[in-house]
Amino acid sequence: MKVYFVGAGPGDPELITVRGRRLLEEADVVIYADSLIHPGILGYVREGAEIHGSSSMRLQELVDLMAEACAAGKMVVRLVSGDPSLYSAVNEQTSLLERKGISCEIVPGVSSFSAAAASLGVELTCPEVSQAVVLARAEGRTPLPEGARLADVLHPSATAAVFLSAGLGEELLREFLATGFPERTPAAAVYRASWESERRLETRLELLPERLAREGMHHQTLILVGEVLGRERREGKRSRLYGG
Ligand SMILES: C[S@@+](CC[C@H](N)C(=O)[O-])C[C@H]1O[C@@H](n2cnc3c(N)ncnc32)[C@H](O)[C@@H]1O
Numbered sequence: 182m183k184v185y186f187v188g189a190g191p192g193d194p195e196l197i198t199v200r201g202r203r204l205l206e207e208a209d210v211v212i213y214a215d216s217l218i219h220p221g222i223l224g225y226v227r228e229g230a231e232i233h234g235s236s237s238m239r240l241q242e243l244v245d246l247m248a249e250a251c252a253a254g255k256m257v258v259r260l261v262s263g264d265p266s267l268y269s270a271v272n273e274q275t276s277l278l279e280r281k282g283i284s285c286e287i288v289p290g291v292s293s294f295s296a297a298a299a300s301l302g303v304e305l306t307c308p309e310v311s312q313a314v315v316l317a318r319a320e321g322r323t324p325l326p327e328g329a330r331l332a333d334v335l336h337p338s339a340t341a342a343v344f345l346s347a348g349l350g351e352e353l354l355r356e357f358l359a360t361g362f363p364e365r366t367p368a369a370a371v372y373r374a375s376w377e378s379e380r381r382l383e384t385r386l387e388l389l390p391e392r393l394a395r396e397g398m399h400h401q402t403l404i405l406v407g408e409v410l411g412r413e414r415r416e417g418k419r420s421r422l423y424g425g
Contacts, residue, residue: 182251182283186271188264188290193375194221196291204288209255212246217262217401219376244277251283264292267316268344294342296374297403300381303410305340308419311409313339319346319353331356340407347402350390357386357406367410372402383410
């Protein structure tokens with residue numbers, strides 16, 4: 182018995198992996214994060230398969246549903262947004278399933294931070310500018326571990342990709358400034374990257390809270406901050422990959 186945790190990608194139904202799509206086509210039961218997953222992805226599910234939205238389910242209910250379907254010999258796909266390895270609450274589901282003797286397989290997906298970078302047309306690492314990317318979030322409903330506040334993990338030499346935090350603009354600004362990011366650091370936000378309804382803004386760190394509020398970007402928004410977002414900083418910087 183096995184449950185497949187499949188990364189659906191950021192939105193655009195063409196951004197799921199070939200493997201993820203095949204599993205969806207074969208599944209008897211699909212449970213998906215209905216608030217974050219593009220409805221077009223469900224077009225891959227075969228007619229007659231059961232489809233459940235998970236946004237109103239509690240953890241135990243979700244796990245029981247998957248376990249019972251498995252026990253009945255059904256093939257179960259748990260579809261999560263972006264890549265399952267990031268902010269997907271996958272650990273708590275797989276550990277409860279494994280306790281019931283059900284094994285889990287994770288199929289990776291395109292994360293929203295990759296889709297946001299693609300939409301902005303930037304590479305997040307650039308020679309002489311940034312060679313690291315920090316994936317982080319501000320403190321929200323899920324508390325951050327001791328010593329792992331944004332200001333503890335960000336660094337001005339690294340590009341920051343911030344999830345789940347667009348509604349916390351002022352707090353974000355405080356944390357970035359406390360870490361030593363200059364106020365004028367380029368910053369961008371992408372709402373629903375790769376969806377038809379995608380919107381993006383490009384600004385400076387000091388203006389980010391105001392711009393997020395003005396554009397009404399609170400949810401499903403990925404924030405990128407770093408020198409690498411400034412076109413003039415990237416100009417002429419070459420890696421050694423191609424010589425010269
Ligand atoms: C519960 S987390 C899931 C992250 C997901 N596992 C990933 O790899 O993108 C949800 C957060 O991811 C970001 N997010 C997910 N999909 C997005 C999209 N299409 N565009 C922009 N941000 C997105 C937002 O920051 C949102 O608050």
